[in-house]
Amino acid sequence: MTPQTRETDGPAWASEQGNLEALFKRYYRPLVVFANTYVHCLEEAEDIVQEQFVKLWGNGNLERVPEGALSTYFFTVVKNACINFLEKKKLPFGSLDFSHYQIAYKEAEKLDDETVNAITTALKALPEKTRQVVECVILNERSYKEAATELSVSINTIKTLLRLGLKTLRETLQDQRALLLFFHLFIHPFFKKSCFTANTQNKQ
Amino acid sequence: MDSFIEETIIACLQGKSTREQEDNLRAWIDESEENRAAYERFCAEYYRLNYAGAWREINERQARRRIFTGKARPSRQPWYLSSAAAAVLLTVGIGWLAWPNGARELPALSTELVQGGARKATLILNDGTAVTLSPGSVVDVGYARAEDDSSSGLTYRSLEASSPARVEYNTLVVPRGGIYLMTFSDGTRAWLNAETSVRYPVVFEGRTREIFMDGEIFLEVAKDSERPFIVHTATTTTRVTGTSFNVMAYPGERVTEITLASGKVTVNAGDATLALLPGEQARVDNASLETTKHAVNRAYYTSWRAGLFDFDGMNLEELCTRLGRWYNVDFVFVSPPARSRTFTGAVKRDNNLQFMLDFIEKTSNVRFEIKGATIEVHDL
Numbered sequence: 001m002t003p004q005t006r007e008t009d010g011p012a013w014a015s016e017q018g019n020l021e022a023l024f025k026r027y028y029r030p031l032v033v034f035a036n037t038y039v040h041c042l043e044e045a046e047d048i049v050q051e052q053f054v055k056l057w058g059n060g061n062l063e064r065v066p067e068g069a070l071s072t073y074f075f076t077v078v079k080n081a082c083i084n085f086l087e088k089k090k091l092p093f094g095s096l097d098f099s100h101y102q103i104a105y106k107e108a109e110k111l112d113d114e115t116v117n118a119i120t121t122a123l124k125a126l127p128e129k130t131r132q133v134v135e136c137v138i139l140n141e142r143s144y145k146e147a148a149t150e151l152s153v154s155i156n157t158i159k160t161l162l163r164l165g166l167k168t169l170r171e172t173l174q175d176q177r178a179l180l181l182f183f184h185l186f187i188h189p190f191f192k193k194s195c196f197t198a199n200t201q202n203k204q
Numbered sequence: 205m206d207s208f209i210e211e212t213i214i215a216c217l218q219g220k221s222t223r224e225q226e227d228n229l230r231a232w233i234d235e236s237e238e239n240r241a242a243y244e245r246f247c248a249e250y251y252r253l254n255y256a257g258a259w260r261e262i263n264e265r266q267a268r269r270r271i272f273t274g275k276a277r278p279s280r281q282p283w284y285l286s287s288a289a290a291a292v293l294l295t296v297g298i299g300w301l302a303w304p305n306g307a308r309e310l311p312a313l314s315t316e317l318v319q320g321g322a323r324k325a326t327l328i329l330n331d332g333t334a335v336t337l338s339p340g341s342v343v344d345v346g347y348a349r350a351e352d353d354s355s356s357g358l359t360y361r362s363l364e365a366s367s368p369a370r371v372e373y374n375t376l377v378v379p380r381g382g383i384y385l386m387t388f389s390d391g392t393r394a395w396l397n398a399e400t401s402v403r404y405p406v407v408f409e410g411r412t413r414e415i416f417m418d419g420e421i422f423l424e425v426a427k428d429s430e431r432p433f434i435v436h437t438a439t440t441t442t443r444v445t446g447t448s449f450n451v452m453a454y455p456g457e458r459v460t461e462i463t464l465a466s467g468k469v470t471v472n473a474g475d476a477t478l479a480l481l482p483g484e485q486a487r488v489d490n491a492s493l494e495t496t497k498h499a500v501n502r503a504y505y506t507s508w509r510a511g512l513f514d515f516d517g518m519n520l521e522e523l524c525t526r527l528g529r530w531y532n533v534d535f536v537f538v539s540p541p542a543r544s545r546t547f548t549g550a551v552k553r554d555n556n557l558q559f560m561l562d563f564i565e566k567t568s569n570v571r572f573e574i575k576g577a578t579i580e581v582h583d584l
Binding site for chain 1 (some may be wrong): 207210213214215216217218219220226229230231238243244247248249250251252253254255257258259260261262263264266267268270271272
């Protein structure tokens with residue numbers, strides 16, 4: 001089957017719907033969660049990232065980005081758009097000099113379905129009250145005080161359960177990471193190899 | 205890490221921190237390496253969990269619709285507007301490409317992404333036709349052919365044995381942020397720096413080989429004692445037979461510099477004629493045509509060709525002019541005293557702009573600020 005070619009303004013290597021699709025799949029969710037660390041509203045974060053995608057598809061700027069720098073480029077463009085958004089809306093955005101934005105970028109860049117699944121599973125395994133506290137403070141971004149009111153417990157309980165929850169999660173995920181590493185080092189290559197063999201056989 | 209600092213970090217991450225909390229956190233981080241490490245670990249954990257929560261709530265399907273088909277979010281636009289827009293799109297039949305793009309403001313200059321000189325140039329033929337060069341370009345120019353090959357750049361070869369009736373000239377123009385290598389019909393090689401143009405006959409005929417330039421060119425002249433090679437700038441004429449040297453003659457700059465790397469040249473400016481030996485430089489004041497000769501470290505003036513910025517006590521104003529040419533950006537001196545600060549060092553030219561700015565900031569008392577597409581220079 002010959003690949004379908006199409007005249008677009010997009011870069012040569014992304015001129016097929018398939019490749020745009022690949023870029024979208026790889027970057028959309030990571031960029032949205034990253035944008036959310038600035039704007040703290042998932043809907044706005046999605047809006048900002050979508051707008052950047054539309055712009056990038058249209059203006060041919062992607063063409064000028066070396067493939068290796070694509071990730072940095074996407075994240076930088078989104079970061080700038082977020083700051084512009086906050087400035088325009090006159091919303092506070094704290095100090096941008098903290099290194100946590102750098103960390104937010106690194107974490108977002110390496111996130112994938114597999115990691116998310118592992119975290120969600122570990123979260124579900126927490127004791128009910130602890131899970132609620134972790135979700136309330138970290139997933140729903142409530143302050144200690146807001147969380148205390150919402151869950152009708154004392155601020156001290158929030159503090160204690162949050163620490164406990166984070167500690168348990170850390171341990172669970174560490175074990176899982178070891179398992180994952182084992183999988184990637186020893187089992188995955190074998191699978192890959194057998195898939196490859198299957199493919200070549202199919203072609204013949 | 206106590207829960208007080210934990211609460212402070214969380215407030216900062218959630219964008220709800222007060223100035224006081226931020227100052228406290230900053231002080232705490234700076235207190236020790238352990239604190240910094242603990243803070244960074246905590247942030248990473250926080251984000252991982254926070255992201256995992258958001259991940260599933262992201263509506264990919266709706267995003268896909270907007271990005272791939274150009275349909276706006278229904279909630280953002282009254283239905284009659286979006287359907288009108290859709291109707292227009294259908295009528296014109298240009299689909300998602302028609303989504304407005306350039307109209308909105310461009311993202312601010314991202315210095316980490318700005319790379320210096322790419323290999324780009326435009327060739328202007330005798331009849332004024334402009335050709336954008338790309339690897340592998342072949343241009344027939346009457347009795348000669350110019351072929352762009354990766355090792356010797358744009359290379360001219362004569363197609364006919366006999367002399368043509370009329371001399372044809374080409375002009376090679378390298379823009380800001382560009383660099384180019386070319387080989388003239390006699391085998392002389394020329395490295396053209398950013399913002400440079402050179403005019404030359406497609407085949408050297410007669411008793412001399414003459415070119416006209418402005419900007420900066422490093423030349424390796426093919427030996428031919430019968431036919432001197434002559435380089436004209438607005439104010440100087442340099443005559444050689446076989447040698448390598450650098451000519452810097454940017455319009456708007458105070459001086460023109462000719463630096464000899466090897467061989468022998470004579471430089472003529474106004475009434476003065478100077479003979480240069482390797483490692484010597486002729487400096488010509490473009491206004492008064494006053495001409496002086498100096499011994500210089502030739503590397504400072506010729507290393508750009510080898511991919512280096514080599515600055516020896518260069519003042520910041522000149523340095524920024526050079527960076528501006530190479531990265532195609534503009535510098536503005538907000539603090540005038542910063543202009544005359546000097547800078548010494550050598551940096552590889554293939555670093556990105558951010559690296560350059562950091563390097564200069566670290567080694568001299570200035571600070572850069574990115575404002576849109578220009579870079580402001582402040583005194584510390």
